[in-house]
Amino acid sequence: MTVPSADDPLAGGQSGPRRRTPDLTAEAATISPSNNDDILAANAEANRLAIELGVASGSAVVQHRTFSPLPDGRKFISKQLSNTSGATNSTNTRQGNASANNTTALNALPPTPAPRSPSPIEMIQSMDDQSIVHTFDCHGQRAPYYEGPYYVKYTEDGQKVKRRWYGKLEDGYIAWSSIYMHEWFGFTIYTPLTPKQEEEMQKHTSIPKWMYEFASLPNIAIPLSYFCIGIALQLLRTPLIVYFIEDQNASAAEVNVLFTVMAVPWCFKVIYGFLSDCVPISGMRRKPYFMTGWLVYIVSNFILVVTPQPSIPMCILLVFTQTAGYMLADVMTDALIVERSRFESQEERGSMQSKGYIVRFFGSVIGATIGAVVYNKDDWQWYLPINVVFFINAFFPFVFLLPFAPYLVELDSNCEPKNFYKQCADLFQTAQLKAVWQPMTFVYIYNALQLTNAAWMNFLVEGLDFSAWQIGIVGIVGSIMAWLGIMTYERYFFASNWRVVYFWCTTLASSIAIAQILLVFGMNRDVGISDIWFSMGDDVLVEFVIAVQFLPMCIMYLGLCPKGSEGTTYAMLTTWSNLAGSLAFDISTALTVVWDVSSESIEAGEYSGIWKLSLLCGLVGPIPLLLLGLIPKNKEDQRKLQLDTTRHFWKGVAFIAVMIVTLLITFIESIYEVYFNDESDHYENSRRLLQRIAGH
Secondary structure (H helix, E strand, C coil): CCCCCCCCCCCCCCCCCCCCCCCHHHHHHHCCHHHHHHHHHHHHHHHHHHHHHHCCCCCCCEEEEEEEECCCCCCEEEEEEEECCHHHHHHHHHHHHHHCCHHHHHHCCCCECCCCCCCCEEEEECCCCCCEEEEECCCCCCCCEEECCEEEEECCCCCEEEEECCCCHHHHHHHHHHHHHHHHHCCCCCCCCCHHHHHHHHCCCCCCHHHHCCCCCCCCHHHHHHHHHHHHHHCCHHHHHHHHHHHCCCCHHHHHHHHHHHHHHHHHHHHHHHHHHHCCECCECCHHHHHHHHHHHHHHHHHHHCCCCCCHHHHHHHHHHHHHHHHHHHHHHHHHHHHHHCCCCCCCCCHHHHHHHHHHHHHHHHHHHHHHHHCCHHHHCCCCCHHHHHHHHHHHHHHHHCCCHHHCCCCCCCCCCCCHHHHHHHHHHHHCEHHHHHHHHHHHHHHHCCCCCCCHHHHHHHHCCCCHHHHHHHHHHHHHHHHHHHHHHHHHCCCCCHHHHHHHHHHHHHHHHHCHHHHHCCHHHHCCCCHHHHHHHHHHHHHHHHHHHHHHHHHHHHCCCCCCCHHHHHHHHHHHHHHHHHHHHHHHHHHHHCCCCCHHHHHCCCCHHHHHHHHHHHHHCCHHHHHHHHCCCCHHHHHHHHCCCCECHHHHHHHHHHHHHHHHHHHHHHHHHHHCCCCCCHHHHHHHHHHHHCCC
């Protein structure tokens, strides 16, 4: 073995190509005591080189990284030597070994000298032998890169080394599953974003493919959540009414309380939005609350499942908690859609949201059908126990949603907590923008004047002798037509002028409402159409038309939500719309005193008040179309409106004040129904609930 000389071009401290060290194991048998001095000198020189390349200071504890080849030459295994007193002590230690016997010298053979100054040194994990492998980005070798679910680097001798790469902490579950799917079946379902890709995504220069695929694994929990929300909205309503009245002999006040606790959590949407925007959990604002909401919903139902005959107070309490749970999940689902919609093109903005509401309305169809069938005691004399109904209610999210919820990817996972007062200030700043208060003024007035005949359900039951099953069938078909209406808009009118859609839909809905007069006078029977079929056609057409005009405003809401406040802003806008619907319900109820539409008059065959009230409601509906110019024509027109950043202080004050006052009135009305109203009509309560939750 040759010792480097003073004029060696690769002497210590100089850079150059790596020298190959012969196989010391093969040479060991030929080493004699006479050349032991050469071996010791080579060891000392190798140690000096290692110290020179790796020691940061003379007194620091330094890890010298030296390398020895594996028998098959695949890669280099790291070994670590410790130096506690710098170059001098290490050299003296090696020189002290020169006086040892030959056997000791042979046993003290050092590893191969360290390579020339690697800058920087990076470590990756080998998949086959789990050893630490060091690669370097100097001497012209390739830079590391990502290959599918693996992080790839090259060793100094050109060997490729890969390790499984799981991305960020919240990517771990989905990345872990994707890696094993790739290794077992040969296809990749998800690849975490690299830091560079995340930066490019935030700049909208490079968007991952899965962002646009609603059924992709990182997104699939969103449509499943919408589906389960549709189920939750409809499934329990009819069974609970029957169970309370027929099985538990509930009083009118107790039925009032039931419907109230099902409606009150809708007033909490803005609070849920504030909570998620201001208090992230582990850096995430949506996913933890999303899963919490559904867990509360499932646990509440399962408690009722294990109770064979739950009492009225127990039902009321757990129905309240489960409603609050899925409302929390609903707010988070909407916020996740708003965040993802930012990456859609201007032309496609809102398409993901449209698909979400299509799934949600389909869930409503399934929920309404199950609710009408499984507890139909009066007509079929067959029904499932109420605890089984609660089991079905919990079954859908437990089986279809929870297994996919961990795969949900949150786009921003490094969120910092926000000050509550700053969030309120930001919300007020948003309300002052013309792009917000102007169209939302139209939305409020429009929804508040979409009146319905508050006595119509009593007329169907007491005047035309509709059974509960027939009422349920009308509701099911109405849900189906609403679902078809959503799909019709998404398929044929997605790029249409919003004002045109509102004009024609409102005109048609008002015409259909006025056509109810034909049923009052029995003119449908003169042409051979039964009451149930005419009523069904009338109601389902209204549901279809309302569903068509529902989506344009939801798409408009997407453009009004500032980044970082999606949960609060979208919840505020939808709450604004729902509160206007509650006001319409109160106005409709107040109009029942104008004409006599009491149950006694209807039972006596006196229908004059019914047709007059239907005519009035049909004529009032189109009045808000006079303000149609307040809303933008389409997404491009909305974008131009948003360019006006002028803030109008008093208009913002009026916007927030109207929302707060209406919210307080709704809440006080709910408290009154619970504690002071001893008379209850469950059809009227059901109508109030539907008016409050319609669409949102």
